[in-house]
Amino acid sequence: MKVKEVAKLTGISVRTLHHYDEIGLLSPERQYESGYREYTDENLETLQQILFFRELGFPLKKIKDVLNSPAFDRREALLMQKKMLLEKRSRLDQMIRLVEKSIQHAEGEIKMTNEEKFEGFDFSHNPYEKEARERWGNKAVDRSNAKLAGMSEEEQEAMTKKMNDIYKQLAGLRQELPASEKAQSAIKEWYDFLNNNFGNYSLEAFKGLGQMYVADERFTKNIDQFGEGLAQFMCDAMAVFADKNK
Structure with a gap:
């Protein structure tokens, strides 16, 4: 055409x-x-x-990164888009109901309490945790939360430092090919870190996590603080690692 x-x-x-x-x-x-x-x-x-x-609501740059990723899978993308659209519809339906009640309240037809005026808004949930539970199950997330809760402040600081050190190491390698020996050695360290600290990540879950790094701008923004393009580099390297070690 x-x-x-x-x-x-x-x-x-x-x-x-x-x-x-x-x-x-x-x-x-x-x-x-x-x-x-x-x-x-x-x-x-x-x-x-x-x-x-x-x-x-994805920006064009993010769409381009997702579509160009070696890990991109059209069927998986469609399933993810369906889930996200259903969630969006649910939120919109809830907000429409709240607007309708607010109109009735403004016209004097009903009396809303202050609590009812804000019952359609929800900022309390952790979107990362929700996504993790849906992708990898409640047990993995619960194990992760339990481990963090059982750590002292010093232990949590040490773990955060280790995580940041790995990010910095990978950021220094992001001009390498994701399949290079250096990149794969560093990404294995990331795989081991996740499994040692946040439960058991299967290779499939590890690859899926990498895809989230570029599909979800919240992840991308946080990771790219260590170097522009790091999220995409990690996504590609994690996909190579998962496929090579199946």
């Missing part, structure tokens, strides 16, 4: 599609001597992925 046909099919402007091409997010695969470029079915599947991620 030519760019105008794709624009008509999807409702996306030609200008937007050209922008995706310019930034390397989505480029038509076929180009002819006439200068015309055509989108393949695979291109359209990639575009669908982009639009799902956009709906979920």
